Amino acid sequence: xxxxxxxxxxxxxxxxxxxxxxxxxxxxxxxxxxxxxxxxxxxxxxxxxxxxxxxxxxxxxxxxxxxxxxxxxxxxxxxxxxxxxxxxxxxxxxxxxxxxxxxxxxxxxxxxxxxxxxxxxxxxxxxxxxxxxxxxxxxxxxxxxxxxxxxxxxxxxxxxxxxxxxxxxxxxxxxxxxxxxxxxxxxxxxxxxxxxxxxx
Amino acid sequence: xxxxxxxxxxxxxxxxxxxxxxxxxxxxxxxxxxxxxxxxxxxxxxxxxxxxxxxxxxxxxxxxxxxxxxxxxxxxxxxxxxxxxxxxxxxxxxxxxxxxxxxxxxxxxxxxxxxxxxxxxxxxxxxxxxxxxxxxxxxxxxxxxxxxxxxxxxxxxxxxxxxxxxxxxx
Numbered sequence: 001x002x003x004x005x006x007x008x009x010x011x012x013x014x015x016x017x018x019x020x021x022x023x024x025x026x027x028x029x030x031x032x033x034x035x036x037x038x039x040x041x042x043x044x045x046x047x048x049x050x051x052x053x054x055x056x057x058x059x060x061x062x063x064x065x066x067x068x069x070x071x072x073x074x075x076x077x078x079x080x081x082x083x084x085x086x087x088x089x090x091x092x093x094x095x096x097x098x099x100x101x102x103x104x105x106x107x108x109x110x111x112x113x114x115x116x117x118x119x120x121x122x123x124x125x126x127x128x129x130x131x132x133x134x135x136x137x138x139x140x141x142x143x144x145x146x147x148x149x150x151x152x153x154x155x156x157x158x159x160x161x162x163x164x165x166x167x168x169x170x171x172x173x174x175x176x177x178x179x180x181x182x183x184x185x186x187x188x189x190x191x192x193x194x195x196x197x198x199x200x
Numbered sequence: 201x202x203x204x205x206x207x208x209x210x211x212x213x214x215x216x217x218x219x220x221x222x223x224x225x226x227x228x229x230x231x232x233x234x235x236x237x238x239x240x241x242x243x244x245x246x247x248x249x250x251x252x253x254x255x256x257x258x259x260x261x262x263x264x265x266x267x268x269x270x271x272x273x274x275x276x277x278x279x280x281x282x283x284x285x286x287x288x289x290x291x292x293x294x295x296x297x298x299x300x301x302x303x304x305x306x307x308x309x310x311x312x313x314x315x316x317x318x319x320x321x322x323x324x325x326x327x328x329x330x331x332x333x334x335x336x337x338x339x340x341x342x343x344x345x346x347x348x349x350x351x352x353x354x355x356x357x358x359x360x361x362x363x364x365x366x367x368x369x370x
Contacts (some may be wrong), residue, residue: 024243031232036224043225053227057235064239141218160219190213 003090012076020067027064034060034077037162038084047146055091059084075130077164078171085154085172137157144194152187159184 007015007029015033019026038059044054063080070079145153154173158164164172170180257266285292318324330336 006209020242024236024241027236027239027241029231031235035231036226039227040224053231055225057231060235061238064235068242138218138222141215141222156219160216161222188215192211195211196213
């Protein structure tokens with residue numbers, strides 16, 4: 001019987017096969033692999049942590065309860081990201097907000113709430129000044145991402161944050177490859193434009 | 201930072217670098233357990249059929265139908281068997297008595313065989329000696345504790361997470 005340690009060495013298809021056979025550990029392995037990427041994508045799309053958790057939870061429940069419909073010829077990651085992206089897009093449409101609050105969750109009222117719910121930039125081991133610049137630039141980028149159209153946001157997050165191939169992004173978004181490349185190109189142009197105050 | 205100016209090329213590179221370095225976020229603690237609480241693990245086909253049959257039968261109107269059918273079948277069976285029993289009562293009594301005698305005789309034989317073995321093997325002498333030397337009760341206590349420990353160990357083994365599977369969860 002595959003142990004939890006063995007499962008980590010298996011590919012997604014093998015883990016899914018074990019999950020279909022009834023192994024709870026296989027389900028948890030899938031959760032463990034995709035918990036952060038899926039949550040991060042949804043969080044950056046909807047910009048509300050509590051809502052993102054609900055949507056991520058619904059995504060996983062939907063996926064794990066429908067494993068018997070999963071077709072192994074397609075990548076599992078494409079399937080789960082597709083469902084996650086659709087959940088986020090549906091939520092955005094319900095709220096009829098294409099461009100969201102740049103700082104903090106939409107429901108944030110006080111300065112403390114805005115600070116607490118704003119997406120935080122990464123902190124790397126650079127010099128204090130470089131680290132400050134990096135953190136500020138990262139925060140600016142998070143804000144700029146929030147201003148992108150949902151389709152551009154999905155494309156750029158999957159490409160540059162999650163490191164997915166163009167073909168996989170096309171599968172996730174159910175779009176032609178050319179359209180995906182166009183979206184990513186336009187997203188980068190828009191990000192550059194939003195961040196233009198940082199230029200000479 | 202607002203005062204820091206960047207070349208267009210530098211900005212592009214830094215934007216790309218920052219994008220790839222953006223942190224990933226984790227949901228709150230307990231997220232996997234909340235998800236798993238609502239996931240239906242696949243179950244053996246026979247168990248699924250049994251559950252479906254049970255769910256189907258338990259519907260109020262069907263339950264009444266089944267109960268009525270059951271009562272009717274019992275009544276019909278009794279209606280058929282009781283007159284027969286009544287007319288063949290002496291034969292039935294004889295048969296029951298014979299079966300009882302055979303069972304009694306078998307039990308008697310087993311008891312005698314067991315007693316004979318206990319005497320021949322020296323178990324009886326050992327117990328008498330243990331009782332006389334006062335070692336019997338500690339021995340019995342040790343045996344009981346060992347048996348209980350074995351039972352608990354068996355329970356823990358069956359309960360171990362690594363052995364959880366669809367059948368165990370059902």
